[in-house]
Amino acid sequence: MQKCNTCGNEYIEGALYCSECGVFLLAKTEPEEFESKAQVPIPKPINGSDPTRPFEQQDGFATRPNRVLISITSTGRRVALELVDEIRIGRVDPGQEFWPELDLTPDQGFECGVSRCHALLQPTAKGVELVDCGSTNGTQLNNQHLNPEQPHPLKNGDHVKLGGLLIQVFFES
Amino acid sequence: MVKELLDVHIEASKKAIEATRSPQLLYLLVHIRPPKELGFSELDLNLCLVLDRSTSMNGERLEKVKSAASMIVDKLSEDDRFSLVVFSDRSEVIWPAKKVPDKKILVAMIERIGAFGGTEIHQGLEAGLQEVRRAQLPNYANHLILLTDGHTYGDEEACVDLVRKAAKDGILFSGLGLGPDWNDRFLDELASLSGGDVAYIETPEQVFQELKQVFHGLDSAYARNVRLVTHFPPDITLTKAFRVSPTAQPLALNQHEMRLGSVEGRTPLSVLLEFSIDVQRAGQLVPMPIILTADIPYRSLRDQGVRKFHEVAVVAQAPKEDPPKSLLAAVQAWNLHQMNEKVWEDIEAGDVHAAEIRMEHLTSRLAEAGHMALARQLREEALRLSSQGEVSVDGRKRLKFGTRSLVSQTVGLPHFDHAEM
Numbered sequence: 001m002q003k004c005n006t007c008g009n010e011y012i013e014g015a016l017y018c019s020e021c022g023v024f025l026l027a028k029t030e031p032e033e034f035e036s037k038a039q040v041p042i043p044k045p046i047n048g049s050d051p052t053r054p055f056e057q058q059d060g061f062a063t064r065p066n067r068v069l070i071s072i073t074s075t076g077r078r079v080a081l082e083l084v085d086e087i088r089i090g091r092v093d094p095g096q097e098f099w100p101e102l103d104l105t106p107d108q109g110f111e112c113g114v115s116r117c118h119a120l121l122q123p124t125a126k127g128v129e130l131v132d133c134g135s136t137n138g139t140q141l142n143n144q145h146l147n148p149e150q151p152h153p154l155k156n157g158d159h160v161k162l163g164g165l166l167i168q169v170f171f172e173s
Numbered sequence: 174m175v176k177e178l179l180d181v182h183i184e185a186s187k188k189a190i191e192a193t194r195s196p197q198l199l200y201l202l203v204h205i206r207p208p209k210e211l212g213f214s215e216l217d218l219n220l221c222l223v224l225d226r227s228t229s230m231n232g233e234r235l236e237k238v239k240s241a242a243s244m245i246v247d248k249l250s251e252d253d254r255f256s257l258v259v260f261s262d263r264s265e266v267i268w269p270a271k272k273v274p275d276k277k278i279l280v281a282m283i284e285r286i287g288a289f290g291g292t293e294i295h296q297g298l299e300a301g302l303q304e305v306r307r308a309q310l311p312n313y314a315n316h317l318i319l320l321t322d323g324h325t326y327g328d329e330e331a332c333v334d335l336v337r338k339a340a341k342d343g344i345l346f347s348g349l350g351l352g353p354d355w356n357d358r359f360l361d362e363l364a365s366l367s368g369g370d371v372a373y374i375e376t377p378e379q380v381f382q383e384l385k386q387v388f389h390g391l392d393s394a395y396a397r398n399v400r401l402v403t404h405f406p407p408d409i410t411l412t413k414a415f416r417v418s419p420t421a422q423p424l425a426l427n428q429h430e431m432r433l434g435s436v437e438g439r440t441p442l443s444v445l446l447e448f449s450i451d452v453q454r455a456g457q458l459v460p461m462p463i464i465l466t467a468d469i470p471y472r473s474l475r476d477q478g479v480r481k482f483h484e485v486a487v488v489a490q491a492p493k494e495d496p497p498k499s500l501l502a503a504v505q506a507w508n509l510h511q512m513n514e515k516v517w518e519d520i521e522a523g524d525v526h527a528a529e530i531r532m533e534h535l536t537s538r539l540a541e542a543g544h545m546a547l548a549r550q551l552r553e554e555a556l557r558l559s560s561q562g563e564v565s566v567d568g569r570k571r572l573k574f575g576t577r578s579l580v581s582q583t584v585g586l587p588h589f590d591h592a593e594m
Contacts, residue, residue, distance in 0.1 A: 014198030
């Protein structure tokens with residue numbers, strides 16, 4: 001048997017999509033696997049930079065990242081997005097014509113307290129910043145609560161908690 | 174058995190399955206095309222149009238249907254056989270099956286059709302099929318197109334019997350539903366018996382376009398009456414089937430064979446098959462024979478068999494492999510359509526809460542895949558359901574046929590959901 005990571009429904013082996021919530025059932029579930037087997041290589045910080053130090057204290061990436069790879073820890077879903085403009089993270093609301101670039105509805109975003117427009121990833125000259133949009137249940141970066149509307153630099157592999165939903169962010173130049 | 178009559182290509186969700194103690198699913202996407210080296214000429218048509226003239230058709234609907242019928246008449250070639258039947262609670266043969274040497278006479282007769290009475294589809298079908306049979310020739314494309322805007326009551330079983338018998342004689346049935354009030358499940362049942370299509374016509378302005386769509390391709394069929402033999406080895410069960418191309422349509426799982434439709438010149442006839450495979454031991458090869466039977470009018474051949482053997486290896490540990498992208502896209506779209514159908518089943522069963530949850534999930538999936546119009550429509554229906562406790566009949570049809578058409582859009586596309594890795 002295989003289980004849908006999003007809604008918990010069970011299916012016999014070989015099923016491809018969840019008939020209840022529609023998500024792909026064969027999505028990889030281990031974030032480690034995502035790190036090691038991502039089709040696009042994840043860049044390493046250059047010039048001996050320390051990935052544990054904040055981005056602004058590092059020597060930075062050779063070039064600004066142009067792609068962000070996001071792993072949703074609870075469901076194992078992985079999404080790759082181009083870093084051209086800001087990326088809105090939240091839940092889709094067709095009634096309000098709101099279509100965030102990263103929709104967390106399939107990952108139980110509503111149940112986990114993710115707001116419709118919860119947070120932004122903003123490309124800057126040096127890298128990428130995370131901004132909480134005044135969400136109802138708040139945003140944490142590596143377990144640190146963020147003040148709303150304040151940009152915080154992100155580094156490769158950072159953990160971001162949106163309400164109760166944990167994601168991990170990787171960059172590619 | 175002449176293998177080169179059809180080119181059959183099979184994509185499977187797995188090349189190898191694991192030896193397990195429980196059944197598992199396997200999907201096959203079967204593409205059927207004319208052999209590359211063969212050209213073929215257009216077929217002559219034996220077409221019957223069966224038009225609903227009941228009172229509800231009065232006004233713009235009937236006027237648009239009449240002008241669409243006249244335009245179809247204009248497209249007939251001189252060797253085509255054509256018949257026109259109108260029906261309400263009784264039928265009338267306006268033009269018996271024969272060639273149309275002077276189209277103006279027939280167009281003038283169409284102009285005089287008026288609306289009255291109720292809707293008894295059996296009346297129209299019986300008269301229409303009688304006309305198709307009268308002019309039936311082996312090398313003609315024998316086809317009946319029914320256009321209605323309403324429900325028929327009490328004669329459904331008789332209609333099913335008529336279409337089933339006609340299908341055995343190689344007559345294809347297609348249904349066109351106009352407006353919100355026709356019975357889509359009933360027309361689907363009739364179409365799936367013969368391998369035909371059902372289309373939803375939302376407004377009278379679209380009648381000609383949709384009628385032309387069905388008409389188009391009838392005379393370019395390379396193979397007609399294509400059937401899949403559904404006898405598989407005892408440990409393999411065909412559980413679901415859906416035609417993906419040239420038009421998306423559910424297929425009826427009959428006991429012996431399943432009618433798939435026609436192979437047109439330009440587009441492959443593609444069907445998605447879901448199998449349940451029982452417990453298997455490692456080291457075995459599971460045979461999954463795809464046995465097709467078809468008429469090839471261009472070569473004056475009937476009931477020709479084509480066999481394509483597919484085998485799946487059973488191994489102790491199957492390698493991790495991604496299914497082919499076109500198969501994945503077809504299954505994903507098919508799943509969206511099935512989710513949509515379940516929404517309405519939930520509502521009919523009185524389980525509004527389950528329907529609302531499913532609508533929320535489906536809205537997200539449609540939006541993620543870029544189908545914004547369908548996502549908005551579903552959202553509207555979800556709001557209507559929560560505020561008024563009901564959904565709109567036209568919204569239901571729009572979503573049913575809208576999500577169904579997503580399936581046919583997947584053939585040949587590299588990937589369905591570009592945001593997901």
